[in-house]
Amino acid sequence: MSNMTVVICNYNYGEYLRCAIDSALTQTVGAAQVLVVDDGSTDDSHDIIQSYGERITAIFQENGGQVAAYNRALEQIDSPYVIFLDADDLLYADTVSRVIAAFASGDYVKVQFKLDVVTHEGDKTGVTVPQTTAVADCGKLLRAGWLYPSPPGSGNAYRVAALKRIFPIPVTSDNRHGADFYAIYGIALLGHVCMLDLPLGGYRVHRSAASIANGASGANGSTAQLAFSNSEGPLALARKAALRWSTLRVVAQERLGETLPVAFFDFSTEKAHFADRLYQASLARRWRWFVLESGSYFHTVLANPFWSMRKKLAVSCLTGLCLIPLTSVSDRAVRYIANPLTRAGRVGKLQPDAR
Known part of the structure; x- marks a missing residue:
């Protein structure tokens, strides 16, 4: 064996x-x-x-x-x-x-x-x-x-x-x-x-970010250059993660005797919602997110037990750039946070899936 x-x-x-x-x-x-x-x-x-x-x-x-x-x-x-x-x-x-x-x-x-x-x-x-x-x-x-x-x-x-x-x-x-x-x-x-x-x-990664985004509809239009996975856009994955967590809670309780919290914390999930709401958004929409909707996002940044203080500050500062009136600056910050391939300058160079 x-x-x-x-x-x-x-x-x-x-x-x-x-x-x-x-x-x-x-x-x-x-x-x-x-x-x-x-x-x-x-x-x-x-x-x-x-x-x-x-x-x-x-x-x-x-x-x-x-x-x-x-x-x-x-x-x-x-x-x-x-x-x-x-x-x-x-x-x-x-x-x-x-x-x-x-x-x-x-x-x-x-x-x-x-x-x-x-x-x-x-x-x-x-x-x-x-x-x-x-x-x-x-x-x-x-x-x-x-x-x-x-x-x-x-x-x-x-x-x-x-x-x-x-x-x-x-x-x-x-x-x-x-x-x-x-x-x-x-x-x-x-x-x-x-x-x-x-x-x-x-x-x-055999699909370009743009090809993934074509199958998704965000609140703010195109989400090109935000997606990283092959099969689904980031927002779809974030939504399914919540369903899978619910299933895992049931499995953990029934088979392991473990009681997991009703909700989970995960920066990958939060940044998907963040990108969907802020990418190509108006300044008013961006400010609204910061004032009314950003609590869970910043919790996964500032309370993140896996990150150094330096990384927490860096992500917070990059997120703050989304308050700048210039949409081009805000969108670049969103892309940088959402997709590691953007940081390497490789988005758009990946061949789309032919199927």
Whole structure:
């Protein structure tokens, strides 16, 4: 039995799937099992998966969403550790060896590592995520309602026995996706998290910010250059985070005997609402937000337990620029706060998704 399983959950990502599988198969330790769960793809994913033969284990299921794919994968895993690698991301060759060594160094339920943000072609943008380091006892802060800084799904490795205390997650019509939310935050209730402060994989942003924004309607028109994720705009993700938190509260109570707060604190969520309200907004609208609506935003800035005082002051000052009458200055500040790719000057240079 291998110590590590790399699970790749795929839905119509045939364009990137081979890169993800190859990155899992070419680990330096040579002992990682690779399990691919195809969630009802209609592109060429099936043929790509079949071409690997017995080098990987494949599961083909009807389309049920990411939550169903995680549930199915955890039924099959017999290794002590697992990485859920998104089909459009990749791991570096020494990822598994470094992660296993980290697990062996302490009593951890999760090891997380940074990811390089890469373009459609796989070129590094110079940005890594997350940009803030969490503390080891993330569970203590989670019980107080704080979502701790974590990389996207591909940047996390879990102790399988702990993860199986949280999963399976109920699959409903409004809870098909976001399985990584339950894994990332639920696991912190079961033990300590180890942070490796170096990038061990690539998080592929293969849609331009503008292409994402075309599918979103903000209060102030276009939100180009604000979006960072591939599938949804930031405001949509923020709204779904609230629904997922409600589900996690139920799971934590029923399976772990943990009572989580009704509401949570998370700067990523607050900055999505901030950007939606202030980007391309009139001066009057911006002032109204500061006077009447900014309380929860500034709470996640000034009371943030993961940030240094220097970062709190920097974000507060940048936010204050939104009170300047010039819309161009305000919009630039919003873009800088909302999207790390803007800071690296890479927004607009990412190839839009062709599908």
